[in-house]
Amino acid sequence: MAASRVTPAALSALPVAALAVLAAWVLWEVIHLDSGRALQAGVVLWGFANVCLAFGLRYRSPSMRRAGLVLLGFLYFGLHVLFLPLDLIPALAFLTLFLVHIELRVLADRFVPIYRRDLSTEARVRIRGGLVRGAARLTLAGAMAFLLPVFAEDLAVAGTLPVTTIPTALILAGGLVAVIVLLALMPVWQRRRERAYPSWNEDPRGKL
Amino acid sequence: MRTPLSSGLSAAALLFLLAALATRRWEFILLALAPLAFLAFGSLLPPERPLVAGVRALSRDRLQVGSDVDVTLTLKNEGPPIDLLEILDALPPELALVQGTNHAVVCLPSGESLSLTYTLRPSLKGEYRIGPTRLRALDPLALGVEDGVAAEPSPLVVAPVMEDLRRAALGPRRTRPWFGHVTSRQLGPGLEFWGIREYVAGDEVRRINWKASARLDRIFSNVYEGERSGDVVILLDARRESAVGSATANAVEYGVRAALGVAEHVLASKNRVGLIVQRDVLDWVPPAFGRKQLYRILDHLVHVRAGGEWPYSFVSWILSRYFPRDALVVLISPLTDRTAPDAIANLVALGYDVAVISPSPLGIERRFVPPGSATDVAYRILALERENLLSQLRRVAQVVDWDPSTPLALPLRRMKAWPRPA
Numbered sequence A: 001m002a003a004s005r006v007t008p009a010a011l012s013a014l015p016v017a018a019l020a021v022l023a024a025w026v027l028w029e030v031i032h033l034d035s036g037r038a039l040q041a042g043v044v045l046w047g048f049a050n051v052c053l054a055f056g057l058r059y060r061s062p063s064m065r066r067a068g069l070v071l072l073g074f075l076y077f078g079l080h081v082l083f084l085p086l087d088l089i090p091a092l093a094f095l096t097l098f099l100v101h102i103e104l105r106v107l108a109d110r111f112v113p114i115y116r117r118d119l120s121t122e123a124r125v126r127i128r129g130g131l132v133r134g135a136a137r138l139t140l141a142g143a144m145a146f147l148l149p150v151f152a153e154d155l156a157v158a159g160t161l162p163v164t165t166i167p168t169a170l171i172l173a174g175g176l177v178a179v180i181v182l183l184a185l186m187p188v189w190q191r192r193r194e195r196a197y198p199s200w201n202e203d204p205r206g207k208l
Numbered sequence B: 001m002r003t004p005l006s007s008g009l010s011a012a013a014l015l016f017l018l019a020a021l022a023t024r025r026w027e028f029i030l031l032a033l034a035p036l037a038f039l040a041f042g043s044l045l046p047p048e049r050p051l052v053a054g055v056r057a058l059s060r061d062r063l064q065v066g067s068d069v070d071v072t073l074t075l076k077n078e079g080p081p082i083d084l085l086e087i088l089d090a091l092p093p094e095l096a097l098v099q100g101t102n103h104a105v106v107c108l109p110s111g112e113s114l115s116l117t118y119t120l121r122p123s124l125k126g127e128y129r130i131g132p133t134r135l136r137a138l139d140p141l142a143l144g145v146e147d148g149v150a151a152e153p154s155p156l157v158v159a160p161v162m163e164d165l166r167r168a169a170l171g172p173r174r175t176r177p178w179f180g181h182v183t184s185r186q187l188g189p190g191l192e193f194w195g196i197r198e199y200v201a202g203d204e205v206r207r208i209n210w211k212a213s214a215r216l217d218r219i220f221s222n223v224y225e226g227e228r229s230g231d232v233v234i235l236l237d238a239r240r241e242s243a244v245g246s247a248t249a250n251a252v253e254y255g256v257r258a259a260l261g262v263a264e265h266v267l268a269s270k271n272r273v274g275l276i277v278q279r280d281v282l283d284w285v286p287p288a289f290g291r292k293q294l295y296r297i298l299d300h301l302v303h304v305r306a307g308g309e310w311p312y313s314f315v316s317w318i319l320s321r322y323f324p325r326d327a328l329v330v331l332i333s334p335l336t337d338r339t340a341p342d343a344i345a346n347l348v349a350l351g352y353d354v355a356v357i358s359p360s361p362l363g364i365e366r367r368f369v370p371p372g373s374a375t376d377v378a379y380r381i382l383a384l385e386r387e388n389l390l391s392q393l394r395r396v397a398q399v400v401d402w403d404p405s406t407p408l409a410l411p412l413r414r415m416k417a418w419p420r421p422a
Helices: A002-031 A036-058 A062-082 A088-115 A121-158 A166-192 B004-022 B028-043 B209-217 B253-267 B290-302 B312-324 B341-348 B361-366 B373-394 B409-414
Strands: B052-058 B062-064 B069-077 B082-088 B094-101 B102-109 B112-122 B126-130 B135-136 B146-147 B154-159 B176-187 B192-198 B220-229 B230-235 B272-277 B282-290 B328-332 B353-359 B397-401
Touching: A002 A036, A002 A088, A002 A121, A036 A062, A036 B209, A062 A088, A062 B004, A088 A121, A088 B004, A088 B028, A121 B028, A121 B102, A121 B112, B004 B028, B052 B082, B052 B094, B052 B135, B052 B154, B082 B112, B082 B253, B102 B272, B112 B126, B112 B154, B112 B176, B112 B282, B154 B220, B154 B290, B154 B409, B176 B290, B209 B220, B230 B282, B253 B272, B253 B328, B253 B353, B253 B409, B272 B290, B282 B290, B282 B312, B290 B397, B312 B341, B328 B341, B341 B353, B353 B361, B361 B373, B397 B409
Parallel strands: B062 B154, B230 B272, B230 B328, B328 B353, B353 B397
Antiparallel strands: B052 B069, B069 B112, B082 B102, B082 B135, B094 B112, B126 B154, B135 B146, B176 B220, B192 B220, B272 B282
16 A cells, blocks of 8 residues: 555656756756856746746646746756757766656656545556556667767767768768658658548547 | 657757757767657657557446445457557546546557456546556657557446435326325325215125214215326426526526426325426436336436527427326426526416426535625525525416525425425
């Protein structure tokens, strides 16, 4: 029974903790700006992003939460493009934490309401199995998202993969654009296929 | 099917790539790899369409408002293993979940089964469908989903609560030539002693009054008041303007409860009962006897929802053409319609006995309004207006002002006779 209380509490707290770390991280970057105007603008944007996040969390508004999160991300990388040097490892750590926060939020939204209900032992075991799988996948994906670019950087610095030359960058960019376009078009192709089942979002009211 | 998060990750990778080209900094190309790593990892094991068979079992398919029904949903995975399967047994909002869960996210290996058990408590009468069971195979990283359906919907009929009117003296005043429980003003078979008369050939031996015969030296027979039955027509006002209160506690819902209680009580006394409902359509059940008629009336009452604006003139037309003229008309209405007094007077003029059961809209509304001096003054003014209206009606009909927070039997029991003797 203790686990049934601890798990939802921990699941709810983890995304918030990750978000707090992200916000503190961005603030840390902002206060290290030399220019007074940039500092002021950075603080205002940081405050606005936090207001959006707080509003989104308090009133359960996903759109406000997303807006605050995107603003926070843009602020961090904007600062590094315009004013600060970009170190790969901290930037990667920030980006990975950012992505992990989003995935943790999805996991929490899925599992916390279910854990708060009165469950049979069988259902509880199955749900715990699902949560463990989700957490394991997230850990692996987070590790990959961090280690893959680090490994690529090592290869590039060692000269095995010359990613710093313009032609290589262009080829790589072309390949990535193709992948992304493919990913973007997949839902459209899938939608054109037969839809044998009703949508999940259809009105569940089953009045005769 | 890809999710918005998948598109978001693609967009983020594209932005990093554009930033790398715009700023000519190779670090951004490497940063683009992070969201792509998530996308690639999610694409390695994409969710497949769930092939799950489902069976839903209900502890009962007919129940009363406020009673519980246990639902057991058994699902068996007949397809490939599913890492994360979201299960949602769709429920109408009127059915409250009191125990267990109808929603779960589980890992379901191939060939394995899962049972979800939950208890529902309906808050409103009606005919509902539980289900269908919606399934969604999820990618653990929320990058793709596949939807499916398992168990088909199960019907559930929720009957309104019946008012207990066992002790209420409620019945028709005018009788018809069928045996029943209403004492008529004519001699005949019955239990109420009326007098004696001289024996005539054909009288039953058990009706001979032996004491009187011995004293007067002639044979006398007892005669009794004939007990017969009559007709009652329940007229339920379920128009939109009568639905004062919340979705579950409004004058129409209370009216339905009262109508069912009156029908049960009158049918139990061997009278005929008919029903007219003013709602989106003018719905009626012709008068008949017995338990079957109660179920017919119940079936009509289950579907009553506030709506429509049928005036009383249409009801009078249906009454005069399809229902017997000597029936007792029991009008169940909150009397929010200003034409109600005239309509009732017209019914009386047409020759009907009319009784009015009025669920008080003031009593219902007061529960939803916070107390305060202004509210109290407004309530007192409205109560005076209502009392005035009821006094007008009492000149032509029996009127019961019912505060629905109390059982209907209480105001009915306060009445000396029902209906008022002519």
